[in-house]
């Protein structure tokens with residue numbers, strides 16, 4: 001028999017707590033009782049429980065606080081809450097934040113056992129190197145699709161706004177696939193200079209052109225039998241689209257200056273924030289290539305449509321920044337979490353990451369404040385005292401649009417220019433004219 005699953009019971013009721021423990025033991029689990037939030041966090045650190053059953057009201061903190069801390073430490077842990085009649089709103093909030101379910105008191109223990117068994121059976125240990133992408137229903141669906149796609153060797157196209165985590169999703173797919181031990185190579189198709197694109201992707205032989213002093217192994221070859229991610233695939237120039245079609249169709253490629261083709265063994269995954277079908281209609285993307293690549297399409301939803309993921313991602317990104325910067329511990333108290341929950345994240349997870357990193361780097365104390373995360377809120381200009389002229393109104397609108405695009409692109413001017421449909425040079429000129437030269 002497999003080792004019994006550890007279930008942490010957080011309940012200060014002297015009757016219900018021990019009764020649940022006894023029942024769980026009879027059901028074959030290894031239960032552990034904690035009567036306060038602090039004890040629950042200590043037990044969780046010592047035991048790494050497989051599931052949690054918690055009261056919503058505890059003597060020292062709310063079940064909500066316990067859950068948020070557990071979420072930050074252990075990710076998507078199945079959690080069930082027991083609540084009195086008047087606390088249902090809080091319980092519903094917890095389910096939105098990723099808790100599995102809530103039961104009103106008096107607790108129907110049989111129903112609780114059925115739900116617990118189902119949750120633990122349906123929750124196989126995630127792959128060690130692929131932490132969950134989120135806890136929201138939307139991201140659970142994306143994960144389930146990626147896991148299914150991982151089993152079959154067909155191309156996948158990931159779509160979604162900039163910064164939603166398409167590359168992270170591609171890595172998740174790779175880690176869940178039988179190719180996990182092979183290389184994962186990501187190419188940003190929008191960033192390769194046109195004149196180097198072919199040799200960067202396919203490699204070149206020594207002496208293939210002036211300056212080719214040594215053989216260069218292209219990214220396609222570096223991917224070996226692993227996964228090749230073509231990020232921003234919609235930006236690929238037409239001649240490279242033709243070569244990519246050949247790569248997908250024939251499973252072979254020709255390095256620049258080589259006499260013979262080489263076999264291509266990797267799996268192709270593409271990512272784009274553009275509407276590829278629309279690019280095909282506009283004649284900018286080859287239809288035959290589109291059909292070859294778009295066998296399984298997965299849309300990664302923007303962060304504002306899955307607010308349940310914000311606490312988990314914020315906690316993860318905070319832990320990451322704290323570890324990297326080595327500036328000592330930092331915490332996100334509930335006021336800061338509430339500010340994060342209210343924002344609509346036009347720049348998605350990249351924006352969340354940037355805000356957390358900046359706050360960790362610049363905050364004075366251990367606790368991050370809403371103003372550390374959203375310093376611009378304190379700098380909103382006062383409303384104009386006199387009516388605007390058409391020129392100033394147009395200038396203000398252009399400034400707002402540029403700032404918004406910079407925010408969405410996580411501060412990248414190239415990304416902002418793309419969003420605004422202008423060249424980088426035009427953006428730079430307009431920013432100087434509008435007095436935005438130092439931003440971005």
Ligand SMILES: Nc1ncnc2c1ncn2[C@@H]1O[C@H](COP(=O)(O)OP(=O)(O)OP(=O)(O)O)[C@@H](O)[C@H]1O
Pocket residue numbers: 132133134160161162163164165166167168169231271272273313316317349350353
């Ligand atoms: N599930 C996640 N957990 C932690 N960090 C994440 C997660 N998803 C994305 N990120 C972080 O958010 C940032 C943007 O992610 P990523 O590069 O995957 O987005 P993208 O959609 O590919 O962006 P772009 O369209 O600009 O290429 C990265 O810093 C990444 O590490």
